Amino acid sequence: MATSDGRDTRWEQHRQDRRRELVSHALRAIRSQGAGVGMEEIAVRAGTSKTVIYRHFGDRAGLYAAVVESVHDYIHARISERLLLADAADLGKLVADLADAYLGLVERDPEIYRFVLARPATASSPETDATVSLVDMIGNHVTAAIAGHLAARGLDDTVATTWGHGLTGFIRAAADHWMASPERPPRAQVVQHISSVFTPGFAGAMTGDT
Amino acid sequence: MATSDGRDTRWEQHRQDRRRELVSHALRAIRSQGAGVGMEEIAVRAGTSKTVIYRHFGDRAGLYAAVVESVHDYIHARISERLLLADAADLGKLVADLADAYLGLVERDPEIYRFVLARPATASSPETDATVSLVDMIGNHVTAAIAGHLAARGLDDTVATTWGHGLTGFIRAAADHWMASPERPPRAQVVQHISSVFTPGFAGAMTGDT
DNA sequence: AGCAGATACCCCGAGTATCGGGTAGTGTCC
DNA sequence: GGACACTACCCGATACTCGGGGTATCTGCT
Structure with a gap:
């Protein structure tokens, strides 16, 4: 079962790319704002909003793990x-x-x-x-x-x-x-x-x- | 000038005692509630309220230092x-x-x-x-x-x-x-x-x- | 059909403002 | 020099503010 519906898998590449991109933005945010940056600020730095971060990393610990x-x-x-x-x-x-x-x-x-x-x-x-x-x-x-x-x-x-x-x-x-x-x-x-x-x-x- | 008004200094002993007592209660609270205890819970454990803790230790970092x-x-x-x-x-x-x-x-x-x-x-x-x-x-x-x-x-x-x-x-x-x-x-x-x-x-x- | 993204919200914990006593030291009046 | 009000300072409680992590819900793209 689960013979990879194209609509499921077509986002895979996008997700990977976006995730890398978000981590990179998070790094920049930490550099400029200090280690105590808030999720909000990271999101803004990435030109988006918190929702996106949370969709990709789950919670702060998830983002931490990625970094x-x-x-x-x-x-x-x-x-x-x-x-x-x-x-x-x-x-x-x-x-x-x-x-x-x-x-x-x-x-x-x-x-x-x-x-x-x-x-x-x-x-x-x-x-x-x-x-x-x-x-x-x-x-x-x-x-x-x-x-x-x-x-x-x-x-x-x-x-x-x-x-x-x-x-x-x-x-x-x-x-x-x-x-x-x-x-x-x-x-x-x-x-x-x-x-x-x-x-x-x-x-x-x-x-x-x- | 300021020949140590007795009303200032008479609390010294009490303060030292109370502080020790509060630290001791904090230790107990940490043991039973875990390392992530809130200030409120520590206060309750000591049979009092947050105000007292903050008056004696300033902030959480102060309590941390005492512990x-x-x-x-x-x-x-x-x-x-x-x-x-x-x-x-x-x-x-x-x-x-x-x-x-x-x-x-x-x-x-x-x-x-x-x-x-x-x-x-x-x-x-x-x-x-x-x-x-x-x-x-x-x-x-x-x-x-x-x-x-x-x-x-x-x-x-x-x-x-x-x-x-x-x-x-x-x-x-x-x-x-x-x-x-x-x-x-x-x-x-x-x-x-x-x-x-x-x-x-x-x-x-x-x-x-x- | 199904996910991306944004806005507006909830929640919880640290820290504070303000209030009402309580008690020992200090001044005053006799 | 002793009884009195008085003052300085504390104690402790309740009820708040504030900020940041995390979420519910709506719209729009492909």
Whole structure:
């Protein structure tokens, strides 16, 4: 059944296009109005009205998810080749690249970053809260990479989650305070400081005992 | 002039008492109603009305600050003796104790933790946002400890901020995912995993080059 | 036939204005 | 120096405003 009525499917392309377009407008709105933009303002910026936004994204959390996905693509594109860990030293490179990409985002688009960080507090019970934040997504990648590396060597991988998300959390916290600091030292220096912790740390931990 | 009119000052004691009492009621309200409690509900729980809350705390951010301070006391009491770093190995102990205290909070009082994590988005410009979150406070302690240790050895201490807050962010992220995970392994195991990263890592980094 | 889009609305929670007591410190009159 | 009104300041409650997320309903396009 459902042999794709032409009248159903003919909007598919339009929907995809419009959605991308709306996300792009939302990004612009966030940049100019700040991370606390209202749905109304986003709609106006896109030259339309709230109804359209809600039809396409359901609610604010839906729009948030779309924006997060868009930002995530940016980050992921810069670390994807590092996610395959051949040996322990590769993790150091992953950390360095991830930190650089992350700080790059903070530096270039602070308002977008702030928006993406402010996970919308769904009024429903926190158990059924399916909203995934940016750091969650990145953390999952790192976790998977570490887990893969450990599994390939027959090691226990319950550690992977802690390390993967912890690592991401380290970078996030460093970035947050770098952003807030008045002097704001050069990005490369902070990246260097981050790497200097993890390069020897994980190298030892991953080859030795847990 | 103004030789402290007794009518001004006679409320001091009462105010302190009442404030503590209100914070305590707020904690109870958060526990039973969840992290998203409204001001109204908190007031009702305290057997009074919103006006009282607003008179004592100014706004929601003020109440948030009071709750954060209260929770911070709990954490700080458990790590204060570790904050004086004699040698590099002491940092490993600090990490272990901090992680244990932090995870302990998450385990015993998840709703309080969630509340404390949800930094209220002040509508004003983010520049003048003086609200300090729990992780900020903890991160500042760790930063100060590291900075002190480095300074005592004549090392550059611009690293301290990155390491101090990064470290705290690591624990926070690990805790967040531990809390969200369905199986939730024993606390001691996660603490062990966290320590295993930092004990060798900082030991190497703090004695060697930057 | 069926969806896109706009307008006008609802709802809920943060924050405020205003009112009526209550009580300890302060001045005054003897 | 003690009894009296008085004042300064607080406490607490009800009833509001205001703003933003989310929705009901209508028109129009293809």
